[in-house]
Amino acid sequence: MVALTSCHHDKSIGIRLMTLSVANVNYAYNSRTQVLNDVSFTIAEDQIMGLIGPNGSGKSTLIKVILDLLQLQSGRIRIGSESSQSRSAKMSSIYLSSNDYLPEFLTGEEYLRFMHGLYREPMDHAALRTQFVRYSMRDRHRDLIEDYSHGMRKKLQLIAAFMLRRRFTVIDETLNGVDIDAINLFERDIRKLATEGRSVLLCSHDFSMLEHVADELALLIQGALVVQAPVRKIIQDHGTIADLASEFIQAMEPS
Ligand SMILES: Nc1ncnc2c1ncn2[C@@H]1O[C@H](COP(=O)(O)OP(=O)(O)OP(=O)(O)O)[C@@H](O)[C@H]1O
Numbered sequence: 001m002v003a004l005t006s007c008h009h010d011k012s013i014g015i016r017l018m019t020l021s022v023a024n025v026n027y028a029y030n031s032r033t034q035v036l037n038d039v040s041f042t043i044a045e046d047q048i049m050g051l052i053g054p055n056g057s058g059k060s061t062l063i064k065v066i067l068d069l070l071q072l073q074s075g076r077i078r079i080g081s082e083s084s085q086s087r088s089a090k091m092s093s094i095y096l097s098s099n100d101y102l103p104e105f106l107t108g109e110e111y112l113r114f115m116h117g118l119y120r121e122p123m124d125h126a127a128l129r130t131q132f133v134r135y136s137m138r139d140r141h142r143d144l145i146e147d148y149s150h151g152m153r154k155k156l157q158l159i160a161a162f163m164l165r166r167r168f169t170v171i172d173e174t175l176n177g178v179d180i181d182a183i184n185l186f187e188r189d190i191r192k193l194a195t196e197g198r199s200v201l202l203c204s205h206d207f208s209m210l211e212h213v214a215d216e217l218a219l220l221i222q223g224a225l226v227v228q229a230p231v232r233k234i235i236q237d238h239g240t241i242a243d244l245a246s247e248f249i250q251a252m253e254p255s
Pocket residue numbers: 029030033035053054055056057058059060061062
């Protein structure tokens with residue numbers, strides 16, 4: 001096994017406020033399976049961080065530990081200045097999960113009202129209708145989620161995130177199955193969140209989308225974070241994110 005522990009940082013950034021700081025996090029589901037190994041990284045305000053890694057490398061586990069859906073076993077996680085377990089951290093974060101388990105018995109509009117209720121935010125009905133039109137779902141907010149296609153369920157989750165505009169948005173593979181028009185809109189909408197000073201953790205196997213949209217990239221291999229680097233530096237040094245990923249994955253394969 002090649003030791004690959006270097007993390008690259010962009011020295012030109014200077015001092016920035018951090019939305020997320022993860023320090024020395026380990027996680028094991030049981031005594032035989034150590035899934036996360038001493039993971040440390042940060043996401044600055046106004047930054048979109050892409051999270052990549054092979055299947056089973058621990059990306060979803062890391063996200064669940066960050067959001068306190070799995071209990072932190074060791075290390076420290078802060079969202080802003082608060083512990084990730086605090087109520088204020090939870091109120092300032094939104095999670096779009098990789099599955100599309102949504103309450104089938106609600107309409108899209110009722111689901112969004114429910115989400116706004118959780119965050120104690122008033123819902124802007126005009127904004128809701130606008131988002132449904134933008135994401136090619138005109139008038140479908142009145143239909144039961146049960147009747148939505150797979151892509152429509154994903155788009156409903158995206159609309160929730162773009163209406164609620166939390167300080168920290170976490171997206172785990174939510175874009176699978178979403179059409180190209182919606183991806184283009186998503187890229188524009190997610191950049192707007194970042195320009196407002198919000199932060200995004202975007203886990204995806206779609207490297208070309210990440211090349212468009214992410215500022216920074218984190219690569220997780222076998223539960224270890226082997227790279228945190230600005231995307232433009234990766235493209236400068238390696239050509240593409242895919243090239244960087246395959247270089248590291250090959251280097252870590254047993255010879
Ligand atoms: N509830 C669980 N109990 C035991 N092991 C689990 C559990 N959930 C995940 N694992 C294991 O933890 C490891 C990491 O899984 P995880 O889902 O975090 O990977 P991932 O990087 O998100 O993968 P993918 O790209 O395939 O979605 C895998 O070996 C997986 O089998």
